[in-house]
Amino acid sequence: MYKSISLFLLVACVACDSTAGDTLQHRKPITVLPDSNNAGLKLPNGFSALKVAENMGRARHIAVNQQGDIYVKLERKLNGNGIMYLRDLNKDGRTEEVNGFGNYTGTGIAIHKGYLYASSDEEVFRYKLNDKGEVENREAPEKIITGLINRRQHASKSITLDNNGNIYVNIGAFSNSCQEKDRQTGSMGMNPCPILDSAGGVWQFKANVLNQTYANGVRYATGLRNVVGLDWNTQTNKLFVTQHGRDQLNNLFPQYYDDKANAELPAETMYEINPGDNAGWPYAYFDNQQNKLILAPEYGGDGKKAPTTSFKVPDMAFPAHMAPNALLFYTGNQFPARYKNGAFIAFHGSWNRFPLPQEGFYVAFIPFENGKPTGKWEVFANGFSGVEVVNNLRAVAHRPCGLAQGPDGSLYVSDDNKGSIFRIMYQGNQ
């Protein structure tokens, strides 16, 4: 009964929108119906969701073209391909046609000024798009960046672009905390940390120059352990990044940290980046309970001492270990006004909070005012994990990993566990 009423209202709303003409031009009529269970997601009032596609493999980051078709970057090949191109032929919001291309696996993908950019864990490529948003030559991309370091750990080369011809690439640190022996109890930190020369930061390259290496790039920001989520804020012309904080304080330094301290420390962090910024990894981390930077135990810290060097303080701090895997500034008009120019974060979900339950596995919203985060955040879309409490990662269904905004202002979320693509829409009253 409830379902049929809401369906009726929806159809009425579509009809009313489509006849409203120019006054409501910013709100395009929605002909796409949500799944009856909102694809299993819990959303704020007025929002609904559908599953666009399933079984797309390890769907990392995603990009949606002006036609509403979706490019998915895969961490492992599916039918021999590293990129999936999902098309909605009948415009019901669901994928009917799947094409694959790209003989490399990775995480990063973005559409910018007529090009599709995609990364492996060592290189970045770009493809010219035609006026239908399709890749013109799938087998011959331009290789714009090559030779980036990949030592398995934190290998994702996430990307974003500004409007001045630059591309920004995350090069994650191939280590937890730059210990002499990675993740070994009591092993002290290398000083200075040699990893920072080639990783543990964000590098800036030219978006249109071929075969760039480290020598052609600029280390735009350092002291960032692993930035999987990053986006260019076009309102303020600033790069924003979300960092995965270090793991295992309790295992590695049990004399200073018990299980509970490890479960809550350190904060996952978001920064507005200025060129040359240093966020402190591996020498310091941000403690969101003491609300300050703390010297890492690998460098003589005891959970209380502050670092003697000054490092960048995060603009936002989130609970530990939740793994912010994607960051997206919402510039659309479909969602209510409070969402405009705010940020969405896809939290992949934690694994390092035992014996406490794992956290994350949701998309959060961070309201912005005048180009700055307000300090508050809220869970926006939840229910991806499919279980009430996560005590074992094997029990988790979906893990949010990528975010993209569609041409109509819908929000797309990819899941790299089961390969589902979700679409979230607003159909309430503004």
Add this chain to the structure above:
Amino acid sequence: MKRNMIERIANCYSAFLLTGTLLLSFTAKGQTTTLEASMQRGKTIYVQRCVACHQPDGGGVPHMNPPLDGASAVKGKDKFRLIQVIVKGMTDRVEIDGEFYSNNMAPHADLTDQQVADVLTYIRNNWSNKAGAVTPAEVKAARAKLK
């Protein structure tokens, strides 16, 4: 006389059987107790050293830390390789049951032969795994080769 003889043989045989059964059951009980005790000790080490990455259910973390429950190497006959991974850690890109995992495993060289044996016995016989014990003697022998 003949009957007496048969009775004596029969008695003797049952006594032998009885003794044998007793001996067998004693040995089996002894082994069970040893395995259980080793697993109990191994569980303590698992919670201290392993659970963060490999998770309480031994299921690991997808693409990051490999599962132990159901893993062919954990259940397999190559105990040397298992001892090597505990003592030396693992940082190579290795395919494990068709998947790749990104995190490094730290070496746990500070564990005693008994502790390595206990934690391996625990992971080889917990969850759905039933692969038999690893003994401190096996760890000692493997360590001698690893040096």
